[in-house]
Amino acid sequence: MQNTDITFKEIDRRIESQITEIWGDWVLEYSCLHYGEDCCSLAAMWDSEPVGFISVYPLPFPEPLADYRDAYIDDLEVRKEFRRQKIASRLLSMAEQWSKEHGYRQIRSWSSDDKIEALSMWKNLGYGMCPAIMRGESVKKGFEGKPIYGFYVVKPL
């Protein structure tokens, strides 16, 4: 497989079901795919199969900045056998461009400290990184009450 064989498509219901077959039901259970005009969900396709995906949605800040929202990367995944071929870099670059064109001033995300590849990726792709402990309402279903150590990452657009 060559990087040039990869195409990029907006995620539709058919690709969504392929994604859940490949990555698992958690993708839907945790509502990782976001749709609508203020969201951007893209898949990297090889031979009509998704090999990676990204989903971005608007996330408001808490008070006193509740009127302000930026683009939040809910999930970014590349299948193991397709990694280190710049697929995540290309998905991120498209999501960043889309977010900028849709009026977002920054794009951000979170990775727990066990995501070694992701942390190297954020650092090497020029994201600002801030060590933090996620707790409370931000923690996803199933992790409530347990502090999760990791990094918030952000890039101005």
Ligand SMILES: CC(C)(COP(=O)(O)OP(=O)(O)OC[C@H]1O[C@@H](n2cnc3c(N)ncnc32)[C@H](O)[C@@H]1OP(=O)(O)O)[C@@H](O)C(=O)NCCC(=O)NCCS
């Ligand atoms: C993190 C992830 C999305 C990267 O996908 P990818 O397509 O392999 O990433 P790219 O090929 O675009 O890599 C871009 C850069 O990130 C860094 N990087 C990526 N994987 C790395 C690894 N295993 N070790 C060290 N650096 C790594 C490198 O700097 C790389 O550039 P280089 O190859 O020129 O050195 C992928 O490993 C993955 O799906 N991991 C599991 C899910 C995950 O952690 N998602 C992150 C959001 S929570």
